[in-house]
Amino acid sequence: MTLETSRFESPTDVEGAVALLAAEGGAKVLSGGTDLLVQMRLGAGAPQVFVDVKRIPRLMAVRLGSEGLTIGASVPAAEIFENESIRSLWPGVAEATDLIGSTQVQGRATWSGNLCNASPAADSVPALMACGAVAVIAGPSGERRVSVDAFIKGPGKTVLRRGELVVEFEIPAPPPRSADAYLRLIPRTEMDIAVVGAGVQVELDDGGAIASARVVLGAVAPTALFVEAAASALIGSRLEDAALDAAAAASRAAATPIDDRRGTIAYRKKIAGVLTTRAAKIAFERAQAR
Amino acid sequence: MSADTNEGQERKFKRIGTRPIRHDGLDKVTGRARFGADYALPGMLHGVMVRSPYAHARILSIDISQAEKVPGVRAVVTRDDFPDVPIGWIPAGSTGVDLGANARTVMAREKVLFHGHAFAAVAATTELAAREAGKLIKVEWEVLTPVLSLEQALAKDAPILHEGQETKGDHPTPEGDSNIANQVCFEGGDIAAGFEEADVIVEGHFETPMVHQGYIEPHACLANVREDGTCEVWCPTQGAFGVKGEVASIAGIEPSLVKVTPTEIGGGFGGKIPVYIEPVAVVLSRKAARPVKITMSREEVFRGSGPTSGSRMWARIGAKSDGTFVAVETKFDFEAGAFRGSPVGAACMTVFSPYNCENFRIFGRDIVLNKPRVAAYRAPGAPIGAFAAESLIDELAMKLDRNPIDLRIQNAVAEGDRAKYGPRFGTIGFKEVLEATRSHPHYKAELGPNQGRGVAAGFWFNAGMQSSATVSVNDDGSAVVRTGNPDIGGSRASMALMCAEELGVDVARVRPLVGDTDSVGYCDPTGGSRVTYATGMAVIEATRQVVDHLRARAATIWDIELDAVEWQDGNAVAINGSAEKGSMSLEDIARKMRLTGGPIVSSASVNPPAAGPGFGVHVCDLEVDPETGVSKVIRYTVVQDAGKAIHPTYVEGQYQGGAAQGIGWALNEEYLWDAEGKVENAGFLDYRIPVASDLPMIDTVIVEVANPLHPYGVRGVGETPIVPPLGAVANAMRHATGIRFHRLPMSPPRVLDALDSDGASS
Numbered sequence A: 001m002t003l004e005t006s007r008f009e010s011p012t013d014v015e016g017a018v019a020l021l022a023a024e025g026g027a028k029v030l031s032g033g034t035d036l037l038v039q040m041r042l043g044a045g046a047p048q049v050f051v052d053v054k055r056i057p058r059l060m061a062v063r064l065g066s067e068g069l070t071i072g073a074s075v076p077a078a079e080i081f082e083n084e085s086i087r088s089l090w091p092g093v094a095e096a097t098d099l100i101g102s103t104q105v106q107g108r109a110t111w112s113g114n115l116c117n118a119s120p121a122a123d124s125v126p127a128l129m130a131c132g133a134v135a136v137i138a139g140p141s142g143e144r145r146v147s148v149d150a151f152i153k154g155p156g157k158t159v160l161r162r163g164e165l166v167v168e169f170e171i172p173a174p175p176p177r178s179a180d181a182y183l184r185l186i187p188r189t190e191m192d193i194a195v196v197g198a199g200v201q202v203e204l205d206d207g208g209a210i211a212s213a214r215v216v217l218g219a220v221a222p223t224a225l226f227v228e229a230a231a232s233a234l235i236g237s238r239l240e241d242a243a244l245d246a247a248a249a250a251s252r253a254a255a256t257p258i259d260d261r262r263g264t265i266a267y268r269k270k271i272a273g274v275l276t277t278r279a280a281k282i283a284f285e286r287a288q289a290r
Numbered sequence B: 001m002s003a004d005t006n007e008g009q010e011r012k013f014k015r016i017g018t019r020p021i022r023h024d025g026l027d028k029v030t031g032r033a034r035f036g037a038d039y040a041l042p043g044m045l046h047g048v049m050v051r052s053p054y055a056h057a058r059i060l061s062i063d064i065s066q067a068e069k070v071p072g073v074r075a076v077v078t079r080d081d082f083p084d085v086p087i088g089w090i091p092a093g094s095t096g097v098d099l100g101a102n103a104r105t106v107m108a109r110e111k112v113l114f115h116g117h118a119f120a121a122v123a124a125t126t127e128l129a130a131r132e133a134g135k136l137i138k139v140e141w142e143v144l145t146p147v148l149s150l151e152q153a154l155a156k157d158a159p160i161l162h163e164g165q166e167t168k169g170d171h172p173t174p175e176g177d178s179n180i181a182n183q184v185c186f187e188g189g190d191i192a193a194g195f196e197e198a199d200v201i202v203e204g205h206f207e208t209p210m211v212h213q214g215y216i217e218p219h220a221c222l223a224n225v226r227e228d229g230t231c232e233v234w235c236p237t238q239g240a241f242g243v244k245g246e247v248a249s250i251a252g253i254e255p256s257l258v259k260v261t262p263t264e265i266g267g268g269f270g271g272k273i274p275v276y277i278e279p280v281a282v283v284l285s286r287k288a289a290r291p292v293k294i295t296m297s298r299e300e301v302f303r304g305s306g307p308t309s310g311s312r313m314w315a316r317i318g319a320k321s322d323g324t325f326v327a328v329e330t331k332f333d334f335e336a337g338a339f340r341g342s343p344v345g346a347a348c349m350t351v352f353s354p355y356n357c358e359n360f361r362i363f364g365r366d367i368v369l370n371k372p373r374v375a376a377y378r379a380p381g382a383p384i385g386a387f388a389a390e391s392l393i394d395e396l397a398m399k400l401d402r403n404p405i406d407l408r409i410q411n412a413v414a415e416g417d418r419a420k421y422g423p424r425f426g427t428i429g430f431k432e433v434l435e436a437t438r439s440h441p442h443y444k445a446e447l448g449p450n451q452g453r454g455v456a457a458g459f460w461f462n463a464g465m466q467s468s469a470t471v472s473v474n475d476d477g478s479a480v481v482r483t484g485n486p487d488i489g490g491s492r493a494s495m496a497l498m499c500a501e502e503l504g505v506d507v508a509r510v511r512p513l514v515g516d517t518d519s520v521g522y523c524d525p526t527g528g529s530r531v532t533y534a535t536g537m538a539v540i541e542a543t544r545q546v547v548d549h550l551r552a553r554a555a556t557i558w559d560i561e562l563d564a565v566e567w568q569d570g571n572a573v574a575i576n577g578s579a580e581k582g583s584m585s586l587e588d589i590a591r592k593m594r595l596t597g598g599p600i601v602s603s604a605s606v607n608p609p610a611a612g613p614g615f616g617v618h619v620c621d622l623e624v625d626p627e628t629g630v631s632k633v634i635r636y637t638v639v640q641d642a643g644k645a646i647h648p649t650y651v652e653g654q655y656q657g658g659a660a661q662g663i664g665w666a667l668n669e670e671y672l673w674d675a676e677g678k679v680e681n682a683g684f685l686d687y688r689i690p691v692a693s694d695l696p697m698i699d700t701v702i703v704e705v706a707n708p709l710h711p712y713g714v715r716g717v718g719e720t721p722i723v724p725p726l727g728a729v730a731n732a733m734r735h736a737t738g739i740r741f742h743r744l745p746m747s748p749p750r751v752l753d754a755l756d757s758d759g760a761s762s
């Protein structure tokens, strides 16, 4: 399929989008297009139908309440990062979002695209997982909710079935005295793909020790990875050196990266440990400040 | 122009040294400027190059019959559509030219010699049809073992890229066919005695990767061959006259039939001196009888154009305990890519020339292998050699416990000293630059934890060569200055400034133009840091002739002798016995041109055999994250002798641009190859040039030691700034981490690896 023979549709409601996606196997959701169009240019071929979902009000809406955040799947990264409430409630998610590409790319790029593209190196995904985010999926047989950590099946593979699209994300309100953080390593300062990413969320008990934690690594396995052992190492601690060392060791052990042009196995494993401790410290300080 | 017309030291300039807005600025910031890919003609076809899937293979046969049947296809061309230009090196200046190699670089003939080497091209009504047709071209290949490293190229039983290629050049050359295309050697004094005499010797093996110029605009061209055989080409190029010659020779057309119009150009750095697609577009257009446009993708730019050599180097310095250099020696192996012509010669000529040392042996080899053929890249070869030399000088300073700038000043060349390649230096500003660096606040600033400071120097010859300029006066007293040098770094503003200075008018009254090959006198390319120097000379000369005309017209109007008219800041002024006539402005004279002899136009051409060399010193502060190996340049200062800065903003721009490219080369840039010789990172995502946020604002200091060869004292400034950074960054890394890196780039994984192995892997 080539651009000359592709069709472009911009439905204005979810039903319309589902109908188009269900009717034609060669239909693809177009959100910001910063993955889809780039891949097309690199020779991946154009879809039969572009289903541009940015005209659907629900996919562009932002609702923030006591329960948490419900946000349309196509809200661009720039709008998310510029939202002060989102930035103060989920600073880790916000900073992950702000790392995607550059100012120009962020005017277009979206969480749904980042998630559905299912790259192991996607920046928003570990941060969203660390905060327990859920993707709301609409399809021919109605809607279903899938937590972000269960959404990606492998590089380029997701739970989406024919006719389905992500319509919004839900992030539960952060518990009191909890906070998140996200760090990634790239050789440059921007316009690069994560060599390693690490999202950490911690919740403190009344005494100021870590009561619960989530540690997620990106770019070191086929999908973003919960590192339970690293989280366990942090729980009960106030980030004493021993706890940090144990968490770093757990991350290094859990990482199963590949050698590629962005980093070697040995390097990625080391960095997985370093970013785990650094992100944990930031999340811990933020939680203490709340 | 002779040295006695030089006023660089004394003359009080009115406009030179100011910073007017560049004439092309508005069009560029509004996106209206037209670059190569912006040109189109009615009925135009889209051409695409068809590129080799192998790094080394013999072409046994090519069948284009299926490709020609694709709907929309109007022409398919291969080697059979091009004349067979014989291979052969024609020496020219410090390098040379091989027209046969140029032809084969553009369109493979006997063999493909690198992955991505073009062996056919298609023109069709759509780019898509052309690409589809390209896939249907059937080639019978005899796949050969690719030679992908210097080791492989030099191995005893190495596959030979060019049968019949014998090593040329200096000193015992290998017998028979060889991948060593050329050897150069500069020797002086007694090298063995020199090292014998030394109290300290520092030495090291160094490696640098093949890197690309990374210009922002991919190559593009539009060609139209007409029924009468005349041919027009529009393309972004550093030299339209060069394109004209190459098109004529490679496409087999009379040069007189070819007209080349240079478009606006988005960077070149040497990589837009050669042609890659222009002759092909011409041959396609000739065959299809329609205009043809070819635009290279970024991926094609990485696979098929540029780059500069990767290298393996060994060097050593012997010094007395007081710091005096007594012997220097190098052995350089440079990758030429598919055809001879690496810049190893220039690397050898520049490497130790900034320093006095009587005993020296500088040896280099130019080695072919199955990688893209190298093209010029800003001070070709010099940054590579300087990386080795300046790293070793830093080591020497540490061994002798000397300040690295003092040690350099002690050994620095000055006027009358001999360069290693022969000639004596004229007036140069190396010591002045070193002293300005030593007293700069940056050099004295405190450093924080994990930070290190590196200093390195660099030198580039700069070029003179041929240039022409035409200046014409409009009847409102404004002027047009036309040259044939594409403006890459703001040179139009500099040409206008020089013209305005001589005329004595506001620079806004002078419109600078870059002409096509039919509308201006011959100009060698925009390269060699030569335009402001040599083309500027032609502009000054032509403008002085215009001024003489203006004086003569005033003399006619006043009916007095020419000698009684002086030109003072835009006015003809009657002097001596005629002072009572007063003065007459340029506008007044221009308005009366038709009555006093008609239009005033003057042209001048120059061919200065030499230029004034440029010396620069860079200071780099680097901070290294010891846990990740990620480094960041936190402060960077460039100090360089410009002779005379015509438009200081564009001098500073050259300093900053060269530093930025050199920093990228030092820290992250490299081609990554798969086992078959295919570039794995043919794009800016994984070929990491620095982005704006990677660099601090690069500070600049313009030192002005007037160049006696130029009427205003100008020296070229474009290339010297890329010579020191590789060494400066490596020296900063040494002082931040305690580890001497011998291999570039110093990317985060390599740095962390070296830190974790105590330098064993550096």
Ligand SMILES: Cc1cc2nc3c(=O)[nH]c(=O)nc-3n(C[C@H](O)[C@H](O)[C@H](O)COP(=O)(O)OP(=O)(O)OC[C@H]3O[C@@H](n4cnc5c(N)ncnc54)[C@H](O)[C@@H]3O)c2cc1C
Pocket (backbone or CB within 6 Å): A028, A029, A030, A031, A032, A033, A034, A035, A036, A037, A038, A053, A073, A074, A099, A100, A101, A102, A105, A108, A109, A110, A111, A112, A113, A114, A115, A116, A117, A121, A122, A123, A124, A160, A164, A165, A166, A167, A191, A192, A193, A194
């Ligand atoms: C220069 C540049 C730099 C980049 N830097 C980064 C970076 O630093 N970090 C990073 O993580 N990524 C980066 N990216 C990749 C990209 O920008 C992100 O992955 C972005 O979040 C993709 O979002 P999008 O809306 O543009 O996706 P699109 O391109 O619109 O879509 C991507 C894929 O997801 C599918 N899709 C999109 N929305 C839905 C939906 N609602 N339901 C079902 N399927 C859907 C599409 O069909 C497509 O297959 C970069 C890209 C570029 C071009």
